Amino acid sequence: MTKRVPLEEGYMxxxxxxxxxxxxxxxxxxxxxxxxxxxxxxxxxxxxxxxTVELSPxxxxxxxxxxxxxxxxxxxxxxxxxxxxxxxxxxxxxRIQSVIDGEQEDFKIGMKMQLVANPMYTAEDGTQYCxxxxxxxxxx
Amino acid sequence: xxxxxYVIGVGxxxxxxxxxxIRDMYFTAGVEALKDAGIDFRDVGYLYNGYIGGxxxxxxxxxxxxxxxxxxxxxxxxxxxxxxSAFREAxxxxxxxxxxxxxxxxxxxxxxxxxxxxxxxxxVDRRVPSFENTLLPAGFFAMWAVRRMHExxxxxxxxxxxxxxxxxxxxxxxxxxxRADHEVTAEEVLAADMVAYPHTAMMACASGAGAACAxxxxxxxxxxxxxxxxxxxxxxxxxxxxxxxxxxxFMGAVVGPAYSTERTAKLAYEEAGIGPDDLSLVHVxxxxxxxxxxxxxxxxxxxxxxxxxxxxxxxxxxGGRIPFSTDGGLIARGHPGGPTxxxxxxxxxxxxxxxxxxxxxxxxxxxxxxxxxxxxxxxVHILQKA
Numbered sequence: 001m002t003k004r005v006p007l008e009e010g011y012m013x014x015x016x017x018x019x020x021x022x023x024x025x026x027x028x029x030x031x032x033x034x035x036x037x038x039x040x041x042x043x044x045x046x047x048x049x050x051x052t053v054e055l056s057p058x059x060x061x062x063x064x065x066x067x068x069x070x071x072x073x074x075x076x077x078x079x080x081x082x083x084x085x086x087x088x089x090x091x092x093x094x095r096i097q098s099v100i101d102g103e104q105e106d107f108k109i110g111m112k113m114q115l116v117a118n119p120m121y122t123a124e125d126g127t128q129y130c131x132x133x134x135x136x137x138x139x140x
Numbered sequence: 141x142x143x144x145x146y147v148i149g150v151g152x153x154x155x156x157x158x159x160x161x162i163r164d165m166y167f168t169a170g171v172e173a174l175k176d177a178g179i180d181f182r183d184v185g186y187l188y189n190g191y192i193g194g195x196x197x198x199x200x201x202x203x204x205x206x207x208x209x210x211x212x213x214x215x216x217x218x219x220x221x222x223x224x225s226a227f228r229e230a231x232x233x234x235x236x237x238x239x240x241x242x243x244x245x246x247x248x249x250x251x252x253x254x255x256x257x258x259x260x261x262x263x264v265d266r267r268v269p270s271f272e273n274t275l276l277p278a279g280f281f282a283m284w285a286v287r288r289m290h291e292x293x294x295x296x297x298x299x300x301x302x303x304x305x306x307x308x309x310x311x312x313x314x315x316x317x318x319r320a321d322h323e324v325t326a327e328e329v330l331a332a333d334m335v336a337y338p339h340t341a342m343m344a345c346a347s348g349a350g351a352a353c354a355x356x357x358x359x360x361x362x363x364x365x366x367x368x369x370x371x372x373x374x375x376x377x378x379x380x381x382x383x384x385x386x387x388x389x390f391m392g393a394v395v396g397p398a399y400s401t402e403r404t405a406k407l408a409y410e411e412a413g414i415g416p417d418d419l420s421l422v423h424v425x426x427x428x429x430x431x432x433x434x435x436x437x438x439x440x441x442x443x444x445x446x447x448x449x450x451x452x453x454x455x456x457x458x459g460g461r462i463p464f465s466t467d468g469g470l471i472a473r474g475h476p477g478g479p480t481x482x483x484x485x486x487x488x489x490x491x492x493x494x495x496x497x498x499x500x501x502x503x504x505x506x507x508x509x510x511x512x513x514x515x516x517x518x519x520v521h522i523l524q525k526a
Contacts, residue, residue: 006271007271008271011271012271034384036388036390037390037391038271038390038391040390044384045384062287062387063283063284063286063287063290064283064286065279065282065283065285065286065336065337065338066336066337067276067278067279067282067335067336068333068334068335068336069276069278069335069336085275085279085282085283085336086283087283087287087389089387093386093387095387095388095389096391097275097279097280097283097389097391098275099275104337109286109287109290131271132271
């Protein structure tokens with residue numbers, strides 16, 4: 001089975017089993033009772049310590065767009081003619097900005113979105129280095 | 141401010157997509173500002189260079205073309221608010237007594253700016269973006285625009301109309317990058333290639349190169365060099381970074397919390413002792429039309445949700461109650477980065493002196509200039525015809 005690892009440490013957890021959901025890593029401030037993403041060194045409100053926590057893998061689409069320009073770091077538009085981007089509100093009160101799967105007509109504010117690993121490149125030993133993206137949760 | 145501060149000279153090199161050596165643009169903007177002020181470079185006591193791209197000591201190197209006078213020369217960088225921040229430093233140098241005359245000179249070429257480079261973690265391919273650098277600014281602004289449509293019923297026609305207005309303001313600004321040879325219509329803006337729904341290419345700010353300069357000084361210097369022109373006083377200088385708000389986005393901050401503009405503007409109004417109703421014209425960070433629309437409301441020009449009506453009533457075009465982006469704004473005048481905030485000061489100063497010809501706002505008394513820097517800082521200055 002292909003080994004999948006995050007592009008950088010400290011942003012997300014990718015379980016070995018593809019049956020388990022990926023989760024983003026955030027910070028929880030007990031003093032402010034707030035969650036933050038990405039991880040903070042300390043609480044930006046209270047300046048107290050924070051703990052690293054795994055955030056919920058499903059959220060609601062707050063807003064979206066469909067981009068017809070090359071992705072950051074690339075000079076070519078995707079073969080599909082573009083890609084979606086979205087802001088997803090997680091239940092912890094954290095808003096995530098991410099690439100989202102789908103076509104322009106698929107996106108509706110308020111729809112449920114699920115976090116998944118987004119393979120960015122494969123190393124010579126076969127390891128897949130992954131970022132993240134969100135995909136619409138299929139109803140029913 | 142401890143001492144009153146006045147803008148005594150402004151100068152620009154036109155914003156452009158064509159190749160012009162940055163050193164030449166820098167020199168032109170600086171010399172034009174010195175000429176406008178009627179002073180020599182040896183009169184300047186402090187120089188703040190504003191640029192985002194570029195190399196170590198680049199601005200200090202170009203300053204040697206203006207003269208070797210031994211003054212402090214400092215590099216200021218605050219993303220899109222770089223020029224505004226350099227201006228603010230110059231204002232504070234004069235206000236605080238460090239110098240009687242200070243210069244802010246912004247320059248840049250967007251074509252040489254790349255994504256942020258940092259040492260990748262072991263085993264990570266340098267070609268792949270990091271987690272914090274995967275979405276384009278165009279996407280952030282577009283998501284703001286889509287949310288606004290959802291919440292307030294704003295239509296794509298509103299965005300197109302703002303862009304067309306700014307294109308048409310830019311037609312008569314000799315320093316603008318985009319100078320259309322005809323009256324631009326909202327239909328034309330909508331028919332342009334889609335960049336990021338709902339924004340088309342004609343709604344996106346013009347990306348190019350350029351330079352702009354402002355010289356500020358004490359009242360004594362301003363009086364001495366007024367040369368029969370109205371004096372232009374800096375009545376407010378505010379710069380804020382973020383405070384936490386619900387839905388706060390730490391990663392890829394480009395839009396920034398709406399609260400930033402409200403908070404910075406409130407402080408500026410208090411400092412100047414005026415309110416939004418006293419303004420004659422406004423410049424904002426209109427990288428995309430959603431921004432200008434939102435700033436109508438966040439700057440207190442109209443109430444929440446009333447921005448669309450303000451636009452459609454023609455109030456924000458030249459000749460209207462409160463013209464926005466009179467020189468074409470980021471959309472038409474252009475947005476090279478470092479000089480953008482100083483180009484706003486260039487227009488605002490000349491507006492208050494009554495020197496802007498076909499884009500002149502009649503009877504201009506107070507001008508507000510606003511810039512966001514990567515969504516993380518907000519700069520607001522108010523200039524007043526003294």
